[in-house]
Amino acid sequence: MENPYLPYPVRIDSIVTETEDRNLKTFRFVFINPEDEEKFAYTPGQFAELSIAGKGEIPIGIASSPTEKGFVAFTVNKTGVVTTHLHNMKEGDVMGIRGPLGNWYPWEEMEGKNVVIIGGGFAFTTLRSSIIYMLHPDNRPKFKDITVVYGARNPGMLLYRDELAQWEQRDDMDMHITVDGTDDPDWKYNVGFVPAITEDKITSADNAIATVCGPPIMIRFTQPVLEKLGFPPERIILSLEMRMKCGIGICGRCNIGDQYVCKDGPVFTLAQLKQLPGEY
Amino acid sequence: MTAKIFSKKEWTQALEELKQAYRVFAPVKDGDFHTFMPLENGKQPDFDYPNSRLSPKSLVYPESERMFEFSLDESDSDAYILKEAPKDFSPQAVVGIRPCDSHAFQIVKRNFDNPEYQDPYWVQHFESTTLVGLGCNTPCSTCFCTEVGGDPFSEHGLDALMIDLGESYLVKALTDKGEAFLNSASGGNSADDAGLQKAEELAASAREQIKVSVPTDKLQDKVATDLFEAPFWEEVAFACLNCGTCTYLCPTCWCFDIQDEISGKRGDRIRNWDSCMFPLFTLHGSGHNPRDQKHQRVRQRFMHKLKYYVDKYQDGVQCSGCGRCVRYCPVNIDIREVCRKMNEF
Structure with a gap:
């Protein structure tokens, strides 16, 4: 009988330290059994359980895009037992990945629309997956304007800095990088909180869908900005986090009302969340 | 389907022989309470019992269950790779289970065996199990099965049903599994009309004895967020100790945790029953906890x-409606009262 709790064995292919506080690292994994890569077919917005024998599992959003072949990547914040252990592992070490889990951003609905992506801090991972996915030549024609607002506390806390600089140069997307503050005199991008930059840079909600990922405080102050711009709750997409174990809606801990964040989410529209108890 | 009548002595003897084909579990007197135990090492079943203190859910869904095992020895070629832990899915029979506890298996089946995912441990344990129920001639004061879709003589989810006729048991097969079990039992005579008639009377009398009213008819039409915001939750939770007894004893509570345990250079991934009564259940890595207040967990x-x-x-x-949480809650929180409050809100 198929066992949904059994992770695919993987090997750590590369580790990149993303932020100056060294608390965020991006891990690229390669499947030890090549056929598992096909079984792990995912869509941007999904997550997986990273499994370390003897330590346990943690649910982490997938930061790579399905258009990137040969590996899957996750950017992990050092927080608890599993993530701290993972941060001390090295290239070549063996562990496991279980998934892909959960739902994804509403790609079919986003086709033919302007896409607005708003991210803050280290919640940018599945948004990175989404941007790479949309910019792929096979996919780019499916979407109209792509506008991204991404902010962090200071320049050293931004994820994927090389890619951000490349996206900034492209003419097929509008990239707005911002930091809360900086003492770098050469900083050439925006300074200001994400909600303020959103209000400044996003001018219309016409035919647009907004996807927002970030710390709760950022989401709280971005939501009224989007509503003022005219985004209805059905076109504001959020991705939630919750303590999880099974990842398949069985173990019972990540519910909001009758919805399990791991299986029915993690992606919800603001309209859906308004129907649920505010317990997240 | 076969229906037979066994003298009580014959039935005990038959169970003894059935141990050849099944791992047989039955209520055994254990101190002041009854517990479902394997009939081995001279353990004798005692069917003259109200219900077990612990629900028999652990026979399909153990409190602690090894999921995987692994080596942490770098010299092993499969170090750090999880392997399925060996399991015993040979046939087991749970004899004397009350109809409420059988109903509970059907309630939790929707969680463990759903169209998208099948929990391989629960499903295979359940499939290997034959459930032989025992009708409740004398329901307890805390019983309310009839209010939540059950009945003291319900056949729902059972493979066979035993009825205590006084000096003998009427045993009716209800499914192919039950038929196979009953056909493997030696002794007994085909049930006669008098026996069947007496069983009917006992069932009617048992139903009569459950007087409590726990209406649930309006729950479905309520708006979830309204009930969530209802003013009575702090009052309901006031005395609660968050001890978790209710969830531990409840045959329909299914939440679990997954933990790794290591010993030297090998280890196991284990799942353990967990409880929404505990703050750790929902504590995020960031320190945020969506249910850090007691009344939130009770709600x-x-x-x-x-x-x-x-x-x-x-x-x-x-x-x-088994009533265990009502009976064993140390501060007398009563789900029947809470249900009334919710239904009337």
């Missing part, structure tokens, strides 16, 4: 059983 337990489950599966509440 979650009742909302899950009496509203979220109702909304999700559209087929009744997540409660079989």
Whole structure:
């Protein structure tokens, strides 16, 4: 009988330290059994359980895009037992990945629309997956304007800095990088909180869908900005986090009302969340 | 389907022989209480019991269960790779289970065996199990199965049903599994009309004895967020100790945790029953906890059983009316009263 709790064995292919506080690292994994890569077919917005024998599992959003072949990547914040252990592992070490889990951003609905992506801090991972996915030549024609607002506390806390600089140069997307503050005199991008930059840079909600990922405080102050711009709750997409174990809606801990964040989410529209108890 | 009458002595003898083909579990007197135990090492079943203190859910869903095993020895070629832990899925028979506890298996089946995912441990344990029920001639004061879709003589989810006729048991097969079990039991005579008639009378009398009213009819039409915001949750939770006894004893509570345990250079991934009564259940890595208050956790337990489950599966509440949480709650929180409050809100 198929066992949904059994992770695919993987090997750590590369580790990149993303932020100056060294608390965020991006891990690229390669499947030890090549056929598992096909079984792990995912869509941007999904997550997986990273499994370390003897330590346990943690649910982490997938930061790579399905258009990137040969590996899957996750950017992990050092927080608890599993993530701290993972941060001390090295290239070549063996562990496991279980998934892909959960739902994804509403790609079919986003086709033919302007896409607005708003991210803050280290919640940018599945948004990175989404941007790479949309910019792929096979996919780019499916979407109209792509506008991204991404902010962090200071320049050293931004994820994927090389890619951000490349996206900034492209003419097929509008990239707005911002930091809360900086003492770098050469900083050439925006300074200001994400909600303020959103209000400044996003001018219309016409035919647009907004996807927002970030710390709760950022989401709280971005939501009224989007509503003022005219985004209805059905076109504001959020991705939630919750303590999880099974990842398949069985173990019972990540519910909001009758919805399990791991299986029915993690992606919800603001309209859906308004129907649920505010317990997240 | 076969129906036979066994003298009580014959039945005990038959169970002894059935141990050849099944791992046989039955209620055994254990101190002041009864517990479902394997009939081995001279353990004798005692069917003259109200119900077991612990629900028999652990026979399909153990409190602690090894899922995987692994080596941490770098010299092993499969170090750090999880392997399925060996399991015993040979046939087992749970004899003397009360109809409420059988109903509870059907309630939790929707969680463990759903169209998208099948929990391989629960499903295979359940499939290897033959459930032989025992009708309740004398329901307890805390019983309310009839209010939540059950009955003291319900055949729902059972493979066979035993009825205590005084000096003998009437045993009716209800499924192919039950038929196979009964056909493997030696002794007994085909049930006669007098026996069947007496069983009917006992069932009617048992139903009569459950007087409590626990209406659930309006729960489905309530708005979940309204019930969630209802003013009574702090009052309901006031005395609660968050001890978790209710969830531990409940045959329909299914939440679990997954933990790794290591010993030297090898280890196991284990799943353990968990409880929404504990703050750690929902504590995020960041320190944020969506249910850090006691009343939030108590509300979650009742909302899950009496509203979220109702909304999700559209087929009744997540409660079989066994009354264990009512009977053993150290501060007398009573799900029947909470259900009335919710239904009337």
